[in-house]
Amino acid sequence: MRTFKIVRISVILAVFSFNISMLSAQTGLEVMTKNERQVFADDEKIDITMTLVNKKGKTRARTINQVIKSDETRNRSSIIRFTSPSDVKGTSFLAIEYSDRDDDQWLYLPALGKTRRISSSNQTDNFVGSDFTYEDMGTEDLEDFKYTIIKEETIDGQNCFLVEAIPISTSKIKETGYSKREIYVRKSDFVIAKINFYNKNKVHIKTLTTSDVKKVANSEKSRAYVITMNNHKTNHKTILKFADFQINTGVETDIFSKRNLEKEYSYE
Amino acid sequence: MNYKQRKHDIKKSTFEFFSKKKYFSLVLMIIACMASLQAQKEKKYQIGGFIELDHISYFENNNIEEEKINSRNQGILQLEVESKAIKNYHFFGGVEIRDDIADPDRRRVFLDEAYIDIYMNTMDIRIGKQIITWGEADGINPTNNLNPIDYSDIIDTDDERIGVYSILSKYYIDDITIHGVFIPVFQSSIIPATNSRWFVDFPQQAILPTGEIVPALFELQDFEEPEKDIRSAQFAFKVSTTFKGWDFSVSYFNGFDDLPSLYQEFILGQDGVANVLITPKIKKLQVFGADFSTIIGNYGLRGEVGYFRTEDHKGTNPFIDDSFYQYVVGLDRTFGSVIGENNLFIILQWVHQIIESGEDVPNTNLNNIFQESFVGRAEYEISNSAKFIIEATHDIKVDNTYVQTELQYDLSSGLNLSLIGDFFNGKRKTFFGNYEDNNRIQARLKYSF
Numbered sequence: 246m247r248t249f250k251i252v253r254i255s256v257i258l259a260v261f262s263f264n265i266s267m268l269s270a271q272t273g274l275e276v277m278t279k280n281e282r283q284v285f286a287d288d289e290k291i292d293i294t295m296t297l298v299n300k301k302g303k304t305r306a307r308t309i310n311q312v313i314k315s316d317e318t319r320n321r322s323s324i325i326r327f328t329s330p331s332d333v334k335g336t337s338f339l340a341i342e343y344s345d346r347d348d349d350q351w352l353y354l355p356a357l358g359k360t361r362r363i364s365s366s367n368q369t370d371n372f373v374g375s376d377f378t379y380e381d382m383g384t385e386d387l388e389d390f391k392y393t394i395i396k397e398e399t400i401d402g403q404n405c406f407l408v409e410a411i412p413i414s415t416s417k418i419k420e421t422g423y424s425k426r427e428i429y430v431r432k433s434d435f436v437i438a439k440i441n442f443y444n445k446n447k448v449h450i451k452t453l454t455t456s457d458v459k460k461v462a463n464s465e466k467s468r469a470y471v472i473t474m475n476n477h478k479t480n481h482k483t484i485l486k487f488a489d490f491q492i493n494t495g496v497e498t499d500i501f502s503k504r505n506l507e508k509e510y511s512y513e
Numbered sequence: 514m515n516y517k518q519r520k521h522d523i524k525k526s527t528f529e530f531f532s533k534k535k536y537f538s539l540v541l542m543i544i545a546c547m548a549s550l551q552a553q554k555e556k557k558y559q560i561g562g563f564i565e566l567d568h569i570s571y572f573e574n575n576n577i578e579e580e581k582i583n584s585r586n587q588g589i590l591q592l593e594v595e596s597k598a599i600k601n602y603h604f605f606g607g608v609e610i611r612d613d614i615a616d617p618d619r620r621r622v623f624l625d626e627a628y629i630d631i632y633m634n635t636m637d638i639r640i641g642k643q644i645i646t647w648g649e650a651d652g653i654n655p656t657n658n659l660n661p662i663d664y665s666d667i668i669d670t671d672d673e674r675i676g677v678y679s680i681l682s683k684y685y686i687d688d689i690t691i692h693g694v695f696i697p698v699f700q701s702s703i704i705p706a707t708n709s710r711w712f713v714d715f716p717q718q719a720i721l722p723t724g725e726i727v728p729a730l731f732e733l734q735d736f737e738e739p740e741k742d743i744r745s746a747q748f749a750f751k752v753s754t755t756f757k758g759w760d761f762s763v764s765y766f767n768g769f770d771d772l773p774s775l776y777q778e779f780i781l782g783q784d785g786v787a788n789v790l791i792t793p794k795i796k797k798l799q800v801f802g803a804d805f806s807t808i809i810g811n812y813g814l815r816g817e818v819g820y821f822r823t824e825d826h827k828g829t830n831p832f833i834d835d836s837f838y839q840y841v842v843g844l845d846r847t848f849g850s851v852i853g854e855n856n857l858f859i860i861l862q863w864v865h866q867i868i869e870s871g872e873d874v875p876n877t878n879l880n881n882i883f884q885e886s887f888v889g890r891a892e893y894e895i896s897n898s899a900k901f902i903i904e905a906t907h908d909i910k911v912d913n914t915y916v917q918t919e920l921q922y923d924l925s926s927g928l929n930l931s932l933i934g935d936f937f938n939g940k941r942k943t944f945f946g947n948y949e950d951n952n953r954i955q956a957r958l959k960y961s962f
Contacts, residue, residue, distance in 0.1 A: 297897055305898065305926055330926040331561055331961035347758055347808060358646040362760050362806045364813050370849030370856060374897045481897070503755070504637070504685060508603070508630075 273392025273408040276430055280437075281387060285321075286466065288314040288496035292489045295375060300480035307333065307373070314496045318344055322501035339506045353506045360503055369422035376451065376474040376483040380422055381442075389417035398429065400438040401456070405429040434458065434467050450478050464492040557598040562607070563961040565589040571710065571953045581710050585666070587613040591625065603630035618706045619665055626676045637683045642676040645694060647751060647764060648817050649804040650841040651860050651890070653883060655819025656764050656802030659694060659749060661702040661771040664879070667711045667948075668917070668935055675700065692751035692764075699745035701738055701795055702771040713877065713947050719787045721779055729787040737794040739769060759807045770798040770823065772879050776832045796824045796833055813860075816842040821880075828870030834880055836869040843888075855894040862888045876911045876944045885910040898923040913939025913946045931957040 293309040311325040320342040327336045335355035342348045353360045368380040395407045410426040412418045427441040436458045442451040455469035472485045499505070569585040593607040607625035628641030648654030663673035679696040705711035719729030739745035747768025754761055773793030780788040799822040806815035818840035825833035843862030864883040868874055874881050886908040893901045902919040918934045933955040939946025 299897065305923065307926075331563070332927050332929060332959075334561070334961075349755070349758060350808075358644055361649075362808060362813065362815075364808045364811050364846065370847070374894065504683070504690070508632070508637075 273394045273406075273410075274387065276394070276406060276408055276435070277387050277390075277392050277410075279435065280430070281384075285315045285319055286313075287493045288312070290489070290491040290494065290496065291487055294486040294488070295373075296484040296486070297375060298482045298484065306330070312496055312500060314498065314501065316498075320344055322498070324501055324506065337506050339501060339503065341501055351503055351506060360507060368420045376476040376479075376481055377485075378422060380420075381453070381474070386414075386417075389414040395427070397432075400429050400431075403438055404432040405438050406432065431458070436467050436469060451476050461490040461492055464490070466492055558594055558596045560592070560594050561962055562591040562593045563589070563959055565591075565957060565959040567955060567957050569953055569955045571951060573950045573952070581708060582616045583710070584615045585613055585619070586615045587611060587619065593625075601632045603632070604628075605630075616709070618709070624676070635685050637685075639681040640679075642678050643681065644674050644676050645679070645681055647762075647802075647804075649760065649762075649806040649815045650817040651815070651843060651845070651862060651888075653841050653862065653864055653888060654804075655817050655821075655839045655841065656751075656762075656766075656800065656804055658766045658768070658771075658798070658800050658819075659696065659747075661700050663703045664711070665703050665705055665709060667705065668915070675702070688756065689752065689754045692749075692753065694747075694749040696747040696768065697743055698741055699739045699747060699769050699795070700771075701736070701769075701773070704772070704793075707733070710951050711948070715789075715791075719779065719789050721781070721787065727781065727785055727787045729789050731789045731791055734790050734792040736773065737792060739795055745769065759805060761805050762803065764800075764802040764804075766798070766800040766802070768798060769795050770834070770880070771795075774833045794832075798823055811846055813845040814843075815845070816840065826869075828872065834878065835872060835874065837881075838867040838869070839883070840865055841888075855896070857894070858890075858892040860890050864888055875942065876908065876913070877942065877947060882908075882944045884908055908943075908945075911939070911943045913937075913943035915945045927961045929957075929959050929961075931955075931959070933957065 289312070291311050293311065295307045295309060297305045297307075306329070307327060308329045309325055310328055311323065313321060313323045315321045322341045323339070325338045327333045335353075337353040338350065339353070340348055340350045348365060350363050350365060351360050352363045368383070369378050371378055372382055389412055390410045391413045393409045393411075395409050398405055398407050406429070408428040408430060410428055412421050412423070422444065423442050424445050424447050425443040427439075427443075428437060429439040430436070431438050436455065438455055440453040441449055442453070444450045452475045454473050454475075455471065456473075457470035458467055459470065460467050468487065468490055470487045472487075473482060474485075475482045565588070567585060567587045567589075571583055574583050588611070590610045591607060592610075593605070595606070596604040598604075606627040609621070609623045609625045611619060611621050611623065613619040624642055626641070626643050628639050628643045631638045631640070645659045646654075646657060647659065648657040659679070660677055661675045663675055666673075677696050677700055678698060679694055682693045684691045684693075715729075715731035717728060718726050719731075720726050747766070749764065749766040749768070751762050751764035774796050776792040776794055778790040778792070780790070782788060800819050801822070802817070802819040804815070804817035806813065808814070818838065820836070820838050821834075822836045823834045824830070826836050828835040841862050841864045843860055845858070845860035848857040848859070864886040866881060866884045874884075876882050876884050883906070886906050888904075888906040890902065890904040895901055900921045902921065903916070904919075905914065905916045907914045914937070916936045916938075918936075920932045922930045924930055934953070935955070936952050937945045937948040939949070941947065
């Protein structure tokens with residue numbers, strides 16, 4: 246089954262969440278296992294502002310509205326709609342994940358009034374011009390990696406585990422863009438504070454940092470409300486600012502349909 | 514009233530509108546905008562649209578004596594208002610104001626779309642002036658026959674589909690959607706004016722029904738269109754579904770060809786010169802269609818077919834298109850990190866037209882341009898704010914080619930600059946070959962708000 250790649254920004258958030266009750270977890274795999282449990286909320290709605298900053302400091306902003314729902318087999322459906330700027334407003338993606346076959350993905354282009362079935366992107370492709378790849382945005386199968394706690398370190402005043410993640414499965418080694426990631430997990434709430442990304446040549450190419458971590462209203466889950474990805478190769482960076490998290494509010498399954506994709510205001 | 518007179522009247526009425534009513538229109542527009550902006554504050558309405566400025570220059574000036582248009586300097590203001598003020602309803606309206614100082618025939622104030630959506634449990638209905646897009650192929654869609662097109666600039670048809678007053682209903686049963694369209698009054702496409710560079714001049718000679726070739730003078734007569742009432746109603750159905758990674762649909766259209774058949778009447782003078790009267794006539798058309806799309810590996814595979822059953826099904830009337838089949842099949846793929854970290858999207862399609870009578874037809878007819886054609890497009894992201902696009906088509910049967918290159922640059926959010934080049938090649942009396950003198954460059958500045 247192809248990994249569900251296209252618009253799982255919220256998955257990043259889940260990666261940064263963790264169960265506070267398991268402070269005793271001391272192995273890398275245990276840390277990441279607990280983290281994975283936080284990944285799959287039944288459903289989640291998010292408003293996101295994505296700001297692209299080039300090496301000259303010039304910025305471009307896009308706002309996105311996303312809804313995600315997981316079924317009982319942990320397959321996920323996602324619908325995402327660009328809400329600004331005006332020239333891309335209304336452009337929407339729908340992705341439905343299956344256990345037994347490739348995912349369905351459609352793109353709705355309001356200027357053409359047309360919905361197109363699209364192929365899953367490569368893991369290493371950039372997500373809509375940002376510094377995040379689809380791999381960065383996706384969930385990860387813990388069996389695909391070897392996780393090792395290297396040391397403990399303080400990041401922005403927070404004590405963190407430094408977990409090294411190295412791909413070990415044949416398929417992951419083939420499709421990943423990274424030889425290694427250094428993941429800093431906060432001890433206080435097990436939210437990820439930072440990730441260093443190393444490419445296949447073992448060069449440190451990107452750094453992800455999080456800030457403004459807090460609990461979501463009416464939820465036990467914590468989320469990073471700001472995530473920044475710095476690309477050291479291009480001196481470009483992408484800032485994601487999250488607002489209006491709504492977790493486990495009972496999103497209807499029929500939202501994730503081509504019918505709904507083509508509607509305006511479909512999930513407001 | 515002949516064709517020239519008709520165009521003159523359109524031109525005259527357009528001029529009158531701009532001269533006498535423009536201030537009144539502006540006042541109305543400002544009031545509407547102010548009202549909409551106030552409503553926006555209350556979150557009941559949204560107002561948007563775009564401002565576009567275009568300059569086009571041709572590499573070769575046309576013969577001045579022919580009074581052809583040699584450039585275009587145009588501004589477009591499109592205002593769009595939509596509302597979700599009432600639950601399960603959606604309202605949309607868009608007005609386009611186009612002013613072209615180089616080609617007054619292209620001036621217009623135009624209701625682009627204006628419709629109401631009604632959402633029900635298992636059914637959606639859209640009523641009003643609307644653009645309905647059918648078909649899974651890219652750009653060339655045999656099943657997409659519901660809206661006429663403004664061909665006043667033949668290669669600038671992206672945003673030139675004309676809305677039709679119609680009712681569109683979609684009924685949903687599990688993964689099956691049944692589409693129904695009713696268009697009560699026919700509306701034809703807009704063909705280039707005689708002073709347009711896209712109007713192909715008549716030949717100096719004519720072939721008489723006897724086979725004799727004589728000098729000729731051609732003259733366009735009145736359009737013969739269906740009555741502008743319920744007698745010209747058109748309808749269409751489509752059933753679409755999704756099954757295990759495939760999207761399918763079958764469709765049927767019953768209406769009119771939005772392009773006229775050109776009837777010719779020969780009057781041979783005593784001086785041996787034939788006077789050829791050309792009468793454009795709109796004729797009935799049915800289209801049986803089907804399409805599909807799926808993903809195979811990293812490739813998108815899509816296809817579409819239409820059987821166009823014209824009034825001349827038996828192929829006996831030389832002035833009406835013979836019935837024909839047209840299919841399109843194509844592959845597309847996005848290649849990531851081609852140079853640096855930028856993506857490259859490529860689509861390649863094969864278009865084939867089969868005339869039911871087996872006769873060869875010239876591809877100068879807009880319905881017969883793509884007979885055995887490859888059509889491709891590549892989009893390369895140069896950076897986060899720049900993109901290069903190249904589109905090309907080559908017909909191997911009639912040997913003519915068209916290439917369009919475009920460099921897009923996002924100056925800031927919502928503000929885009931495009932530099933476009935259009936290039937034609939082919940034998941004379943082929944569609945693109947006829948336009949070899951129309952190679953041109955275009956600069957477009959567009960601000961969306």
